[in-house]
Amino acid sequence: MPAFSFVVNPDCKMKKQPATPNRPLGTLDERLNQYTGKVLFPEKLARAKKLLAEVGLPAAWVEEAAATAKAGASASSKAKPAAKPVSGLPKKAA
Amino acid sequence: MKLGGAYNFKFDAARTRFEFLSEGPKGRIIKLVELTFTGSHVGTGEVYNLALGDRNATGQLDDQPVTANGDAQRVLLTVAAIVETFTEQHPDAVVFATGGTPARTRLYQMGIANNLAEVQRKFEVYGLVGTHWQAFQPGVSYAGFLVRRKPGL
Numbered sequence A: 001m002p003a004f005s006f007v008v009n010p011d012c013k014m015k016k017q018p019a020t021p022n023r024p025l026g027t028l029d030e031r032l033n034q035y036t037g038k039v040l041f042p043e044k045l046a047r048a049k050k051l052l053a054e055v056g057l058p059a060a061w062v063e064e065a066a067a068t069a070k071a072g073a074s075a076s077s078k079a080k081p082a083a084k085p086v087s088g089l090p091k092k093a094a
Numbered sequence B: 001m002k003l004g005g006a007y008n009f010k011f012d013a014a015r016t017r018f019e020f021l022s023e024g025p026k027g028r029i030i031k032l033v034e035l036t037f038t039g040s041h042v043g044t045g046e047v048y049n050l051a052l053g054d055r056n057a058t059g060q061l062d063d064q065p066v067t068a069n070g071d072a073q074r075v076l077l078t079v080a081a082i083v084e085t086f087t088e089q090h091p092d093a094v095v096f097a098t099g100g101t102p103a104r105t106r107l108y109q110m111g112i113a114n115n116l117a118e119v120q121r122k123f124e125v126y127g128l129v130g131t132h133w134q135a136f137q138p139g140v141s142y143a144g145f146l147v148r149r150k151p152g153l
Helices: A030-035 A042-055 A059-079 B072-089 B102-114 B116-122
Strands: A026-028 B009-011 B017-024 B027-042 B045-055 B094-097 B123-129 B132-135 B145-149
Touching (some): A030 B009, A030 B017, B027 B072, B072 B094, B072 B145, B116 B123
Antiparallel strands (some): B017 B027, B123 B132
């Protein structure tokens, strides 16, 4: 007797899965490149800039960004030893 | 995010300008979504403003449209899909959004709240209360929203 047996039911038909896209189709349209460098809704942008200047950004994100920058700076300073002071250059005549 | 009901859309090479067609009792209306750099940063991430408007038959843009085309939910879903597409191309970007009117801001808020678990799987969402940002919570009335893709997603 084989270790593995597989029985096929000839009456069983495979159901075709209907196409159910879970997200819409986004496609590149070169025509929209005409807006590059232009602001389509300047009033809305001005309002957003004003509001963000007034209230800033979430403190948690700002702190996280500062910590990341600090960690990056210390890592790079460890990787690259500080340049030695240059010596032996001729002194400028007074 | 389950975005099956959203409209298909088109985008430019930079994926900062998007266009789709709203279909309803008032016919087919061209909607434009623009994501523009505000000049603010969070670390290396640039903060973009999300603006939604209509383009009328003469090609003019209307940034305060009262379309009332009976498809607000589909439009919202499409905007969510656009944010997802935009942040795929700009993974460090932060998106700021607010409605032109308090009613529209509430609509955005309901859209986020109704899909919060799905949204929070991929995105961090903050809401503006007065002059303070707080992690988005359902039932709180917000004046604006900040959305950022979680790292590695």
